[in-house]
Amino acid sequence: MTARIGLLCATVCLVPWLAGAAAAAPPDVKPPTTEDCVACHADASLKRDDGRSLAVDAKRFESSIHGPMACVDCHADLSKAELPHEPKLAPVQCASCHDDIGGKYRDSIHAWAKDKAGLTTAAPSCASCHGTHEIKAHTDKTSRVHRSQVPATCGSCHAGVREHYDKGIHAAALAKGDSRAPVCVDCHTTHDIKRADTDKWRLSVTAECGSCHAGVVDSFRRTFHGKVTELGFARVAACADCHGAHDILPASNAASMVAPARLVETCGKCHQGANERFVRYDPHPNPRDYKRSAVLWWANRFYWVLIPGCFAFFGVHSLLWFRRSMKDREKHS
Amino acid sequence: MTPTIAEPPAPTAAAPVVATARSTHVLRFDRPTRVLHIVVMVTFLGLAATGMPLLFSDAPWARALAMLFFGFHGAGLAHRFFGLALLGAVVWHLANVFWRAFVRGESGLFWGPNSMVPQPRDFVQFYQQLRWFFSKGPQPKFERFAYWEKFDYWAVLWGTALMGASGLVLWFPMAASRVLPGWLFNVALFVHGAEATLAIVFIFAIHFFNGHLRPGKFPMDMVMFTGSVSREELRHERAGQYERLAASGALDRLVVPPPTPHDIGRGQLVGGIGLSLGIALFVLILYATLR
Numbered sequence: 001m002t003a004r005i006g007l008l009c010a011t012v013c014l015v016p017w018l019a020g021a022a023a024a025a026p027p028d029v030k031p032p033t034t035e036d037c038v039a040c041h042a043d044a045s046l047k048r049d050d051g052r053s054l055a056v057d058a059k060r061f062e063s064s065i066h067g068p069m070a071c072v073d074c075h076a077d078l079s080k081a082e083l084p085h086e087p088k089l090a091p092v093q094c095a096s097c098h099d100d101i102g103g104k105y106r107d108s109i110h111a112w113a114k115d116k117a118g119l120t121t122a123a124p125s126c127a128s129c130h131g132t133h134e135i136k137a138h139t140d141k142t143s144r145v146h147r148s149q150v151p152a153t154c155g156s157c158h159a160g161v162r163e164h165y166d167k168g169i170h171a172a173a174l175a176k177g178d179s180r181a182p183v184c185v186d187c188h189t190t191h192d193i194k195r196a197d198t199d200k201w202r203l204s205v206t207a208e209c210g211s212c213h214a215g216v217v218d219s220f221r222r223t224f225h226g227k228v229t230e231l232g233f234a235r236v237a238a239c240a241d242c243h244g245a246h247d248i249l250p251a252s253n254a255a256s257m258v259a260p261a262r263l264v265e266t267c268g269k270c271h272q273g274a275n276e277r278f279v280r281y282d283p284h285p286n287p288r289d290y291k292r293s294a295v296l297w298w299a300n301r302f303y304w305v306l307i308p309g310c311f312a313f314f315g316v317h318s319l320l321w322f323r324r325s326m327k328d329r330e331k332h333s
Numbered sequence: 334m335t336p337t338i339a340e341p342p343a344p345t346a347a348a349p350v351v352a353t354a355r356s357t358h359v360l361r362f363d364r365p366t367r368v369l370h371i372v373v374m375v376t377f378l379g380l381a382a383t384g385m386p387l388l389f390s391d392a393p394w395a396r397a398l399a400m401l402f403f404g405f406h407g408a409g410l411a412h413r414f415f416g417l418a419l420l421g422a423v424v425w426h427l428a429n430v431f432w433r434a435f436v437r438g439e440s441g442l443f444w445g446p447n448s449m450v451p452q453p454r455d456f457v458q459f460y461q462q463l464r465w466f467f468s469k470g471p472q473p474k475f476e477r478f479a480y481w482e483k484f485d486y487w488a489v490l491w492g493t494a495l496m497g498a499s500g501l502v503l504w505f506p507m508a509a510s511r512v513l514p515g516w517l518f519n520v521a522l523f524v525h526g527a528e529a530t531l532a533i534v535f536i537f538a539i540h541f542f543n544g545h546l547r548p549g550k551f552p553m554d555m556v557m558f559t560g561s562v563s564r565e566e567l568r569h570e571r572a573g574q575y576e577r578l579a580a581s582g583a584l585d586r587l588v589v590p591p592p593t594p595h596d597i598g599r600g601q602l603v604g605g606i607g608l609s610l611g612i613a614l615f616v617l618i619l620y621a622t623l624r
Binding site: 221222223224226227228230231232233235271272273274275277278279280281282285287293295296299300303306307310311314315317318320321322323324325326327328329 | 386387388390391395396399404405406463465466467468481503506507510511513514515516517518519520522523524527528530531534535538539542543547548549
């Protein structure tokens with residue numbers, strides 16, 4: 001009995017599926033193989049009506065990370081097409097495999113620009129950064145999204161920002177081959193890139209700076225600036241407000257925003273009327289560093305004796321008092 | 334805090350001094366002193382609640398506490414308001430002491446049994462109190478202000494001066510930079526935070542225990558809210574003051590009617606709210622430091 005019901009269910013489910021499959025793909029049409037595609041697309045002179053090349057370098061494709069895949073795995077609409085196919089193909093949907101990354105991209109400012117703001121040709125999609133047939137893993141030094149190549153890739157659109165970045169100490173470190181040198185994606189992320197002018201985003205960058213400059217961020221957190229921003233309010237300075245964002249330079253460089261000669265100007269952006277005495281404020285104090293500020297060091301010492309001393313003294317005093325009072329109580333009751 | 338220094342003035346004719354059942358209480362804190370204590374209490378709690386989000390900005394509760402005051406900006410405004418009010422109260426008190434001492438010519442403000450100034454007697458009584466803790470002697474005969482009360486008083490004065498000075502520098506850094514170097518702002522911020530930690534924990538742990546929570550007073554001593562203490566309590570707790578006043582006959586001039594249930598209820602409400610808020614803030618600090 002149970003077996004019969006199972007068979008019935010299987011039949012009910014399978015029949016429409018089989019019927020659909022039969023209608024969609026007649027058994028005599030096989031999907032084109034990569035060789036079929038290359039037969040035409042190997043021709044370097046193959047062009048679209050608008051002049052864009054339609055040539056595919058099969059060797060390059062095979063050495064790419066998608067090398068083992070067939071053309072129709074991505075160009076899925078061709079899997080049922082007869083050759084030669086229609087000139088207009090459906091766009092490749094990377095997210096059909098990379099669905100988690102696709103979701104992040106759809107939340108990004110780039111997707112917003114493309115889909116909502118109508119920058120259909122200017123705003124980047126997957127291929128704009130990763131390329132098309134020559135995609136390499138981001139760990140591959142020749143990849144367009146390898147750390148060393150990221151400034152150039154982003155800079156192909158954000159040319160003005162790249163110009164600033166190239167002037168900064170981080171670009172210099174990257175050029176020397178320091179793999180820890182920050183590139184665009186470290187602060188802006190890779191796929192879910194957000195507007196850089198929101199408070200939430202601005203405040204999130206401090207943690208990124210701290211991933212290398214941990215001690216510097218610790219000292220920043222001791223200040224009014226650091227505490228207010230830690231609470232999530234962006235009215236006061238975070239890293240980039242004083243150090244710059246893309247063209248960060250060490251204080252020893254005269255062009256740096258935090259060079260001694262430029263402090264009055266830099267602090268004065270918020271603190272209108274800042275003078276030479278005002279800028280002797282230390283935005284990164286360390287009470288344990290005697291050389292940095294002896295007075296702060298002594299203040300720290302003083303309270304480290306006073307606070308524990310005071311509480312130890314009155315703590316013991318209270319405990320003894322409590323004990324004695326309880327004894328009295330027992331006596332009376 | 335027990336800011337009044339002199340004995341309260343004699344009761345008015347409205348409260349006739351007759352040895353009836355109603356005259357079992359003695360005035361300890363006059364009305365201006367009680368009002369001053371409430372102003373200090375409210376502003377201190379306000380300063381703690383609006384300052385702690387910044388002092389403990391990495392605590393998980395910091396942002397929520399700031400949002401109670403409509404964010405960091407609102408908390409900052411409230412902090413400055415409470416700060417000015419506390420500074421005003423302390424300045425008023427100092428002016429009052431000055432006026433009483435030098436204009437009205439009141440004596441005993443700066444020395445003697447009614448004075449807040451620490452005196453040899455206090456050190457002796459501290460030693461005697463320690464002996465009493467260990468049942469090695471009788472409890473000392475305290476005068477109007479015991480040594481721990483004097484400590485509270487001077488801690489508030491010293492703390493307000495330090496917090497006020499550093500707070501004003503941090504409030505007006507641009508004006509301060511006309512005379513002070515910028516690195517002093519670092520010191521000001523550090524001192525403001527360290528002194529705040531000391532003051533908050535001292536008030537919410539030590540002062541609450543000494544004044545209210547210890548056995549015999551638990552849960553609250555009403556004297557700072559009703560102003561009067563029973564004759565029996567005074568004799569027991571401040572034998573020195575009681576015997577001195579009784580001998581000179583001044584005690585009868587301080588006799589007041591006992592607090593009405595309404596007075597006590599109001600005191601319990603105000604004091605209870607203050608005590609609860611203080612303990613809540615203290616728990617937040619413990620959580621932030623021990624987690």
